[in-house]
Amino acid sequence: MNPDRQLADHQKLALQFETAIGQVVLGQQRAIRLLAVAVFARGHVLLEGGVGVGKTTLLRAVARGIGGQYERIEGTIDLMPNDLIYYTSLDAKGKPAVSPGPLLKHGGELSTFFFNEINRARPQVHSLLLRVMAERSASAFNREFAFPHLQVFADRNRVEKEETFELPAAARDRFMLEIGVEAPQDPAVLEQLAFEPRFYDPDSLILSVPPALLPCQELNRIADLIQRGIHASDTLRAYVLNLWRATHRPQDFGVVLDEVEPAGLIDAGASPRGMAYLIRAARVHAWLQGRDSVIPEDVQAVFAPAIAHRIFLKPVYEYRRGELVPQLVERILHSVAAP
Ligand SMILES: Nc1ncnc2c1ncn2[C@@H]1O[C@H](COP(=O)(O)OP(=O)(O)OP(=O)(O)O)[C@@H](O)[C@H]1O
Numbered sequence: 418m419n420p421d422r423q424l425a426d427h428q429k430l431a432l433q434f435e436t437a438i439g440q441v442v443l444g445q446q447r448a449i450r451l452l453a454v455a456v457f458a459r460g461h462v463l464l465e466g467g468v469g470v471g472k473t474t475l476l477r478a479v480a481r482g483i484g485g486q487y488e489r490i491e492g493t494i495d496l497m498p499n500d501l502i503y504y505t506s507l508d509a510k511g512k513p514a515v516s517p518g519p520l521l522k523h524g525g526e527l528s529t530f531f532f533n534e535i536n537r538a539r540p541q542v543h544s545l546l547l548r549v550m551a552e553r554s555a556s557a558f559n560r561e562f563a564f565p566h567l568q569v570f571a572d573r574n575r576v577e578k579e580e581t582f583e584l585p586a587a588a589r590d591r592f593m594l595e596i597g598v599e600a601p602q603d604p605a606v607l608e609q610l611a612f613e614p615r616f617y618d619p620d621s622l623i624l625s626v627p628p629a630l631l632p633c634q635e636l637n638r639i640a641d642l643i644q645r646g647i648h649a650s651d652t653l654r655a656y657v658l659n660l661w662r663a664t665h666r667p668q669d670f671g672v673v674l675d676e677v678e679p680a681g682l683i684d685a686g687a688s689p690r691g692m693a694y695l696i697r698a699a700r701v702h703a704w705l706q707g708r709d710s711v712i713p714e715d716v717q718a719v720f721a722p723a724i725a726h727r728i729f730l731k732p733v734y735e736y737r738r739g740e741l742v743p744q745l746v747e748r749i750l751h752s753v754a755a756p
Pocket residue numbers: 441442443444445467468469470471472473474475574601610616617618619622
């Protein structure tokens with residue numbers, strides 16, 4: 418089948434996947450679109466939001482739609498890297514036994530690894546995860562384990578700050594997108610969530626997502642087709658490079674912020690890895706919209722989720738990150754001229 422035809426067929430499937438998730442998780446169309454972008458760009462995802470807004474339900478629904486093997490782990494202060502690798506137990510005769518932990522249990526079949534409350538886990542666990550995300554492999558028991566189809570989803574809640582370990586810069590940079598999940602605003606949706614019993618039990622709720630809607634073992638190949646088949650013009654490339662420069666030197670693009678001098682704000686702008694992620698995500702966004710080339714709106718739609726978490730502020734401003742970075746990102750988009 419020719420690649421254009423394949424791309425069109427896969428796009429229909431991607432839209433079905435979005436619709437199925439949208440019937441289970443209400444009022445989260447933007448987050449669902451961004452998750453679909455990450456799935457087809459093969460990027461890891463960090464979800465951030467308030468408590469009880471449906472983050473876990475959303476990720477479980479996505480995992481069911483992707484198919485393949487799924488594992489989930491809770492980030493706690495006493496979690497150690499080995500807890501991801503193996504379990505120890507006593508067998509019926511009281512003899513110690515070792516069995517593979519959540520990361521190794523399914524070998525190369527593992528497709529979705531969900532790390533709940535990642536910011537409660539210690540830095541040692543983050544560094545194990547960092548290698549798993551970057552190389553899709555881990556070493557244990559003198560062996561290498563590869564997870565070619567693995568996508569990591571992690572969530573952290575914004576409210577709970579006690580006993581939390583901020584993710585190190587290198588770990589944050591390995592997440593393609595950070596997606597904010599807020600409670601829906603539409604009163605009709607809120608009423609449904611509060612009054613309809615089907616939303617009280619997430620276990621049965623997510624069963625209404627058809628299992629393995631997407632061919633999880635094919636996703637790497639489909640992602641490659643998308644990246645090769647969706648074009649970016651010279652003017653669009655120039656636009657993206659200007660956006661990149663503006664994450665390092667916003668003052669050169671006339672970015673003005675409330676009460677803060679942009680020239681003294683940034684320690685490090687987006688990395689080259691971050692920009693590659695931005696383009697990968699923008700291409701998938703264009704494809705989901707049924708286009709074969711990227712337009713500025715595609716870049717703008719994924720710019721904040723792809724870039725905000727990889728801008729590092731001077732230490733004196735870091736504690737105001739939640740307020741300053743969204744403003745900076747929005748004003749960069751406003752100030753850098755789009756073609
Ligand atoms: N937008 C939504 N659509 C469907 N169900 C929702 C939505 N928001 C909340 N819920 C329901 O609220 C309950 C809590 O959701 P969930 O556990 O997914 O939230 P969470 O954001 O992961 O919470 P926490 O931060 O405490 O882990 C579930 O029963 C879920 O079905």
